[in-house]
Amino acid sequence: MNRPRNHRHAEARRWLDYPENVRKIYFSVWIGCAILLLLELMIDKHAETTAEHWFGFHGFFGLIACIALVLAAKLLRRIISRPENYYDHH
Amino acid sequence: MTITELSPGLTLIVGSLLIPLLRGRARSVYLVLLPLLGLVHLAQLSTGEFGVLHFLGLQLVTLRVDRWSMLFGWIFMIAALISAIYALHLRTALQTTAGFAYAGSAIGAVFAGDLMTLFIFWELTAVTSVLLVWAGGTASAYRAGMRYLIVQITSGMLLFFGAVIQFKATGSLAFDHIGLDAPGGWLFFIAFGIKCAFPLLHTWLQDAYPEASEVGTVFLSAFTTKLAIYALARGFSGTELLIPIGAIMTAFPIFFAVIENDLRKVLAYSLNNQLGFMVVGIGIGTELSLNGTAAHAFTHIIYKALLFMSMGAVLYRVGTVKGSELGGLYKSMPLTTVFCIIGAASISGFPLFSGFVSKSMILSAAGQGAYLITWVTLLFASAGVFHHSGIKIPYFGFFGHDSGKRCKEAPVNMLVAMGIAAILCVGIGVMPGPLYAMLPYPVVFEPYTASHVLGQLQLLMFSALAFSILMWTRIYPPELRAVNLDVDWLWRVAFPSAWRYGVGLWESLLASAASVLAAKSANICSLVARHRQADGLLIRSWPTRSMAMWVMVMLLAYLLVYYIGK
Incomplete structure (x- = not known):
């Protein structure tokens, strides 16, 4: 196995190392979301369930589902998280 | 008996015995040729029942070829080929020998036409695959392997008892539709359910797979659970109980996956979640949903292997896959990063990637069948799987906070294996036709409608938006060095503790009873003695x-x- 080396010095900075570029990625996600909502106005939807007829259903569902997921998982962590060597002592 | 009357599983099992005898380049060539030979063997097969043996008055069908068994035969053989290429850097023969015997057993099981043949190969997958867990080489891998083996053997024993009960009741060992009301039905159901990682029976998966070697996990991810899916689809299609079970399976693992630090364990949880989609498809039991299950098993094996291969490459080069230790690896391992992203896009069901064309069949079947709660749960799980497998794995592994770790790119053989899997992921996503043509039932389904594509893109893009908001506001839980308890805590800690406590209580009861008795008997003795x-x-x-x-x-x-x- 090849051990990794730590040498952060003397290394060219990559595109992603600049905070302003990371910000560009954030913005592009927001713009992407907006475009997808606009597109929904243009296409002819054929839905299998009633909910799918609501405007932006998939988008808003995904947004709320993911935020709820992460918040619930944070609560779950409080209950089930243990030190890394927990099972070694049992 | 010609080759077309022998199970293709035997090609791999017998072939695997030669691996330890070969050295160096000869072994490498052989490791690639063997699964190719298996593919040729598969191509020679024609539909029907072959290899019928009469043994102690039982009729065993060792080779049943139909559309179900062929589909799983093909994908298992492809998975064996990819895993073998991924393992070419290994100098010892143990893992590849065990891996091929394991793959061969799984293939033998899907071609089994009767329950006794199924049972034999079912147990063979258990004893061969545990070697891959033990190949992890640590003390905890050894213990996890033991737990894994006990669970797998238990599943096999239940299958055996089910077969005996069916034989006594019907006089037949044929493996066809079973159903819960059939004699021994529940035994089969639980036997398949254990291997399929049903909720509460699931922890062997998250326990053992992350402990296996980098090669071992790739082999493991393909066969055991999908063999169980195959068995469920044959035996229990249309069993309504499977719909809620499957829906729970899609939803609960993603909560664990969000807070798990070991990235291979995250993948094990998402494997569990993907199995849930297939189980729902079996439960709905329409041609569309069963096709969806078969297609999803096919695509899932490839993208899951790809994801495990990318994490295995990181483990091999860096020595850890803990999210808290990684980050910034795209600088050192750019190709592995690209392959991981392709796997992540596939599992998330991005249009033009393989997961999209298979998962949307199951979602449509749930929507059309008016299983509204199930449909909403599956949608939630789709968003969730993108969140933890699609974003979290690449983000914490390759991007995120730069850990400062620098290493070499993955070995060439690993890159080739990942490349093949990635090409298949994109190929199936762009051209689902050939896969659809292999499915058990005629396909009347068009994945690429404007509605489907837009709905899925919205779901994924807004999930990404949620991730970006949570990262931006620092609400997203950081990766921490910790273990998270799952229900296996019950038998790893709670039951042993309760047992020790109970034994202690019993012993102290005995001791106090003994001391009381001792005092009493001393009194009686002294009384007797006094009068004598x-x-x-x-x-x-x-x-x-x-x-x-x-x-x-x-x-x-x-x-x-x-x-x-x-």
Whole structure:
């Protein structure tokens, strides 16, 4: 196995190392979301369930589902998280 | 008996025995040729039942070829080929020998036409695959392997008892539709359910797979659970109970995956979640949903292997896959990063990637069948799987906070294996036709409608938006060095503790009972002893007059009794 080396010095900075570029990625996600909502106005939807007829259903569902997921998982962590060597002592 | 009457599983099992005899380049060539030979063997097969053996009055069908078994045969053989290429850097033969025997057993099981043949290959997958867990080489891998083996063997024993009950009731060992009401039905259901990682029966998966070697996990991810999916699809299609079970399976693992630090364990949880989609498809039981299950098993094996391969490459080069230790690896491993992203896009079901064309069949089947709660749960799980497998794995592994770790790119053989899997992921996503043509039932389904694509893109893009908001506001839980308890805590800690406590309680009860008894018995002994001493009641010499008086008392008493009795 090849051990990794730590040498952060003397290394060219990559595109992603600049905070302003990371910000560009954030913005592009927001713009992407907006475009997808606009597109929904243009296409002819054929839905299998009633909910799918609501405007932006998939988008808003995904947004709320993911935020709820992460918040619930944070609560779950409080209950089930243990030190890394927990099972070694049992 | 010609080759077309032998199970293709035997090609790999017998072939695997030669691996330890070969060295160096010859072994490498052989490792690639063997699964290719298996593919040729598969191509020679024609539909029907072959290899019928009569044994102790039982009729065993060792080779049943139909659309279900062929589909799983093909994908298992492809997975064996990819895993073998991924393993070419290994100098020892143990893992590849065990891996091929394991793959061969799984293939033998899907071609089994009767329950006894199924049972034999079912147990063979257990004993061969545990070697891959133990190949992890740590003490915890050894213990996880033991737990894994116990669970797998239990599943096999249940299958065996089910087969015996069916044989006694019907006189047939045929492996066809079973259903819960059939004799032994529940035994089969639980046997398949254990291997399929049903909720509460699931922890062997998250326990053992992350402990296996980097190669071992790739082999493991393909066969055991999908063999269980195949068995469920054959035996229990249309069993309504599978719909809620599957829906729960898609949803609960993603909560664990969000807070798990070991990235291979995250993948094990998402494997569990993907199985849930397939189980729902089996439960709905329409041609569309069963096609969806078969297609999803096919695509899932490839993208899951790809994801495990990318994490295996990181483990091989960096020595850890803990999210808290990684980050910034795209600088050192750019190709692995690209392959991981392709796997992540596939599992998330991005249009033009393989997961999209298979998962949307199951979602459509749930939507059309008016299983509304199930449909919403599956949608939630789709968003969730993108969140933890699609974003979290690449983000914490390759991007995120730069850990400063620098290493070499993955070995060439690993890159080739990942490349093949990635090409298949994109190929199936762009051209689902060939896969659809292999499915068990005729396909009347068009994945690329404007509605489907837009709905899925919205779901994914807004999930990404949620991730970006949570990262931006620092609400997203950081990766921490910790273990998270799952239900296996019950038998790893709670039951043993309760047992020890119970034993302790019993022992102290016994001890106090013994001390009370000891005190009492000492009293009795001393009483007995006191009366048997020289001047004790029973030993000392009594005067004659007192004897005469006691005799008189006795005679009087006798007289009294005599008169009363009269």
